[in-house]
Amino acid sequence: MIRAYPAAAIQAAEEPVLAATPADALMVQAAGALATTVLRELRALGARRPGSVVLLLVGGGNNGGDALYAGARLARRGLVVLAALCAGTVHERALATARSAGVEVHPLRSGAELDVLALLTLARRAGVWVDALTGIGAAGGLREPLAGAVRALDDERLASPDEPLVVAVDVPSGIGVDDGALPGPVLPAHVTVTMSAPKPGLLLPPAAALAGRIEVVDLGLDAALAAGAPETAARLTAADAADLWPVPGAADHKYTRGVLGLVAGSARYPGAAVLATSGALGAGVGMLRYLGPPEPAALITARHPETVPGPGRVQAWALGSGIDPAAADRAAAVREALAQALAEDLPVVADAGALALLPERLPATTLLTPHAGELAALLRSRGHDVDRAQVEAEPLRHLRAAVDATGATVLLKGATTLVAGPHGPVHAQADGTPWLATAGSGDVLTGITGALLAGCAAELRSDTRRGGDLLARLGATAALVHGRAGVRASGGGPAGATDVARAVPGVVRELIEGEP
Structure with missing residues (x-):
């Protein structure tokens, strides 16, 4: 590190x-x-x-x-x-x-x-x-x-x-x-x-x-x-990320490897659910349960038939990608999943539309993943007079303000992604490429992050009780993998979010095997 x-x-x-x-x-x-x-x-x-x-x-x-x-x-x-x-x-x-x-x-x-x-x-x-x-x-x-x-x-x-x-x-x-x-x-x-x-x-x-x-x-x-x-x-290095990555052993099965519940996508934005699913499966989640309307569900099962539609036991939740918080049915699904997570002390990654549906205070096992504009809106909803340009000019200050205002761990997306929780240092990852600034890229990151939280759920609960910063380090690890996948997919030129998701397994393999 x-x-x-x-x-x-x-x-x-x-x-x-x-x-x-x-x-x-x-x-x-x-x-x-x-x-x-x-x-x-x-x-x-x-x-x-x-x-x-x-x-x-x-x-x-x-x-x-x-x-x-x-x-x-x-x-x-x-x-x-x-x-x-x-x-x-x-x-x-x-x-x-x-x-x-x-x-x-x-x-x-x-x-x-x-x-x-x-x-x-x-x-x-x-x-x-x-x-x-x-x-x-x-x-x-x-x-x-x-x-x-x-x-x-x-x-x-x-x-x-x-x-x-x-x-x-x-x-x-x-x-x-x-x-x-x-x-x-x-x-x-x-x-x-x-x-x-x-x-x-x-x-x-x-x-x-x-x-x-x-x-x-x-x-x-x-x-x-x-x-x-x-x-x-x-800043985490590749070796740090490898140490944190949940690698299955001979006795593991899909449940011990982590089950992720995904509430993402809508009739208007079905692709967000597909991309988040691709990110999670590429990162090695044991099982993914998708809760959503028929359109994205059909796309997901066509692309990833291993996905399990419908509710069931999970170890972590990924919420919000491709969801309009003004759509009553999808907002209700996010709130229901979040309430279950809080009641069962499960880790959550909340992205995009979920950020406008949060309660006033959250546990440190909740990871919020806004970009600068979303962080500004989150702070305004809690009484701060701030706009996107101010967040971009002083990202550390406003990241810390968001952590204080919510109690959550916050990942601020950008060319250098910042992650901070109530305890520990701010993590600053600059592993990507400007070509990652493309539609759907953040949905892939949500899936990668959700997979990590599901795979490390037990350690996360224990670490949070001790006042540690494991969730921030896992968020930084997800950002590192996402950034490296962007570089691998790009090769110095354009790459879409689907290309980034496809590159995730190779990046994880390189980390685990110790390749630079």
């Missing part, structure tokens, strides 16, 4: 190490990893290292020192390194080391003014920009003159016929380090080299989309971080 810690926790973990090691030892170690990353990226681009030009965007914090020490290493390897000093005071020892190694130093800050024209002139000479303007201690958006400088650099980047490679030190300057917000201008990175552990803003949207690939530099702080404050954001 990739664990992200808030800036204060990382700084607290660093303090005793800094006190016990020679001056700048950690900084030099971080700089070595940063220089290695730059060299590796140049090699991947096919660029000749001798003569390649690197621009260091140097601020006044420790990140600026990291960049200067890394610049010294690069200059010694034959690269042309330019240091644009964008703060009135920078790390003195690192600056002296950079000068002695042949780095061209350009002081650009005079009082409150920054020579942006000179900065752009330097930027045009370089094929690599190292963003070390601010560090993890910065709060809020960039202030002037750095804000204006970053806007100008980003315009230059976009206008350049040969886009420069941007490598961020620790975090792209200007992002919300702890919440992933974008309170002002940010220079998007192709790679972020982050020290000790990821910061939440590297995993959380919308900032995560500007961080590029994340490289973590191990500075030996894992034990101190684990002993301090818990992580606030996390």
Whole structure:
């Protein structure tokens, strides 16, 4: 699992190490990893290292020192390194080391003014920009003159016929380090080299989309971080998903593998029920019971004859896909299933139309799966004045508000899917492809999630009583599988929801067998 810690926790973990090691030892170690990353990226681009030009965007914090020490290493390897000093005071020892190694130093800050024209002139000479303007201690958006400088650099980047490679030190300057917000201008990175552990803003949207690939530099702080404050954001890996996936044994049968009750689809949207069924069966549910009108039932049994129409014993419920909450008969079916689940303490995944039919408070064994617009509507129904654009701008804040308002675990769908419950960190999964943004894709996710809940129902009830976050981790696992199925189905091009559902069994097999 990739664990992200808030800036204060990382700084607290660093303090005793800094006190016990020679001056700048950690900084030099971080700089070595940063220089290695730059060299590796140049090699991947096919660029000749001798003569390649690197621009260091140097601020006044420790990140600026990291960049200067890394610049010294690069200059010694034959690269042309330019240091644009964008703060009135920078790390003195690192600056002296950079000068002695042949780095061209350009002081650009005079009082409150920054020579942006000179900065752009330097930027045009370089094929690599190292963003070390601010560090993890910065709060809020960039202030002037750095804000204006970053806007100008980003315009230059976009206008350049040969886009420069941007490598961020620790975090792209200007992002919300702890919440992933974008309170002002940010220079998007192709790679972020982050020290000790990821910061939440590297995993959380919308900032995560500007961080590029994340490289973590191990500075030996894992034990101190684990002993301090818990992580606030996390991302499951394929190995984590494999550990959570319910794999049948020789003694298992369809009932022990989990029976899922599905209330989905309608005469108007019969395909939603078919897609949810496909997702659940592809994910390996032991049995699926479908409760719905004749039209989708006929389609489902024609496509999946193993489906059992009609009521019966279940271990979990999947509710809402393809249902209009204003349709009295389908709304009644959702409410009846939900009442049964609550009475029997069964896990539930509630999607789409079910989100408007929920009681005011729910147990943590209920997983809600809205997109941004649905989350806004859910919050408005509970007294919050919020619209879709606000949810998209601050997804973590509004996800947490929805958890507090409902008591449920909430999965907010998006390019980076967020999952959080009343306990534990927020899980941030970015395993998919933009081609997943297609009609019916969410119905497949509902089926995958329902299958997981049915297969882990007993563990879920026990974990919830202990105040654990297993449901959030299962939701994140479903998002990971759904994302990977989208990538597999797409192959870099369009894919429909049916294609995604067909890809699910292969993705699950790869996870279980340990394939990357």
